[in-house]
Amino acid sequence: MQRNPSEIFSRRLRQARLIRKLSLRELAEAMGSKVSYNALAKYEKGKMMPSGEVLAAICSALNQPADFFFRGFTVDLEKVEFRKRSRLSVTEEKAIVEEARDFFERYGEIEELLHAKIDFKTPFEASNRALGPEGVEALADELRSAKHWNLGNDPLPNIHELLEFKGIKVYVAQTENQAFDGLSGKANASPVIVLAHWLESNLPRKRMTEVHELAHLIVPLDSDQPLREKERVISRFAGAFLLPKQPFEEMFGKNRQTISLGELIQIKAYFGASIMAIMKRGEQLGLVSSAVYQRFCMFVSQQQWRTVGEPGDAEYKGDETHSRFQQLVFRAVAEGIITSSRGAALLRIGLDEFRAQFQQLFA
Template identity: 25%
Template sequence: MGIIAFHGERLRLARVALGLTLDQLGERVSATRQFLNQLEQGLKTPTKEMQAALADALGVAGHFFVLPATAGIRPEQCHFRKQRTTPVSIVSQVLARGTLLDGFVSRLDHELDLPPVTFPDIAAASAIEIEEAADSARTYWRLGTGPISNMMRVVENAGAVVSFFRGVSERVDALSIDCARPMIIRSEAKPAACRLRFDLAHETGHLIMHRGVQTGDKTTEDQANRFASAFLLPRSSFIHEFPRGRFLDWSAIYALKLRWKVSAAAILRRAYDLHVISADQYRTGYIHLSKTGQKRFERRDDEIPSETPELLPAAMKALEMTYPGAVGRLIAESGLGPDMFAHVSGLELPPARADGVNVVPLRFYQ
């Protein structure tokens, strides 16, 4: 017996989010590739038994396939590095997972008073324009010209949700998705806090400068890198503090690293971009970092405290502790099972409140 409604696009969305081919899904549910392709194309409708098997295999709720099909995340909304050389399958996974996570975050947004989205829209292309955009963003967010103590909180206070995609993050360092509630997806395997901070600033540059622009090429990546450098190391302060001399003062550079929480490599690049050091000095510094084994792990990396996402976990915890079962309800309304939710959010369900006391102020709730 056929079911009342079935949206084949939703089947494809869940399959691609898990990185499964039609053949791989077919092995899980004992169906042919051709049959599953016909389901996704809307040419056939599965039985209730097949729908249940598909839901179980994909980690979604049974009603996932009957929810209205949404437009989903478009390629121009998604920014991540080396997009032109990244396999199409990885791009598709990112878009599918972003769409599923956005469905949950949108529902959460209706339940809680999350920070308003305040990323300014500043088109910038030239070096001068990018410097001005970074300065304008700092001014807009009232960050001053000193070191940013916590870059994670900057983007979350601006309304972005920060999380990670398991598996995909091993192939992609970081990415951002420009939607109603912007999402920045990080790599769970980032080796150093200062590199994660740079990634967050890089994605902030995309969200500010490249709204509606297809990115991933060298030009837009260089622009985002320049923005990150200017945002984390403002020109006026950096020029004043960087140690000038015939030879690079590494002790002073590492002191700057600890103060500004930016890698030595990024400090050297910033100095070169601002013409504080010569091309020869920059090359010498780069070679030194390479020869001393500091291309991936730099000295004093472990002295910079790590930064972890707080907004989404705190919002889920607040909602669950005030209204037990609410997070599970939102996940169910999104059509996701616990496994798929963990897959697209990098988070587990918050623990249920054990007592009967509301420990979270109701002001968090709309």
């Protein structure tokens, strides 16, 4: 339901402040002497509206265009859960959620204008049965099969693009905090995934995070299972989907007692998965023993891979970006549905930058 302007402004002010991770007092300080803490508090409670001069100062301090503060709320984010191991502060969690909400609102707006929404089709029926390892493997194979996504057993070239074309919107949050890698949820009942920007420098890790969050969205879980067991199911599905058994087994080999780093880097380059994920998959499939896997984990700790990064990242040449949202905005401008100014606002870039990227071929 659309609210009155003061109520919309008050909620948008709070949202923009949370995105910037500022308290009201910190925002007042950032604005210098232009507005007091008390006035900001009244704006946020919907008791008062700012003048044009103050609004301009708020826009500058919070790095938002003026139209942001008067745009109606169109997206309800639901079932958004940060992982239990997350070490993020509440302030950082709120910033990620509100930043993502803004993106999904803009994405939904352009889809509605173009009648271009892709409806997500849930591949598996809800179930309250506990899934064993074989059941999880079967689900991953089924999703890749012609019955559902028709992917075969080849490596996935671009998971971000795949998810978008299946109706799952993906947003990369502007955070470099490695305490956060990803989350999933629903935006107006449609599935969404939010990823951390720092993953752009580690594509194998980003790919595993994408399929892990996909698993949270689609794998039917037993509600009575302990959280740890649910996470094991999710992780197993993600590994099986990214590294399908047959081709993985052929490359990795059976009954391995030792394995070279050179082999692992080649497998990493082929599948776009981290060496640690590859060795875990080898243990899951019984291709290496638990003892061999434990020795590998000790080696990883000694080499401090979790801190300094593992070798072979440069060997993976894949792409994990997608520009559907930008393409839809360009299309709407080209067809005269929205102006260039509106297109720039939707993409959160300046008008000159928008025109440079847009490059209309003919009038």
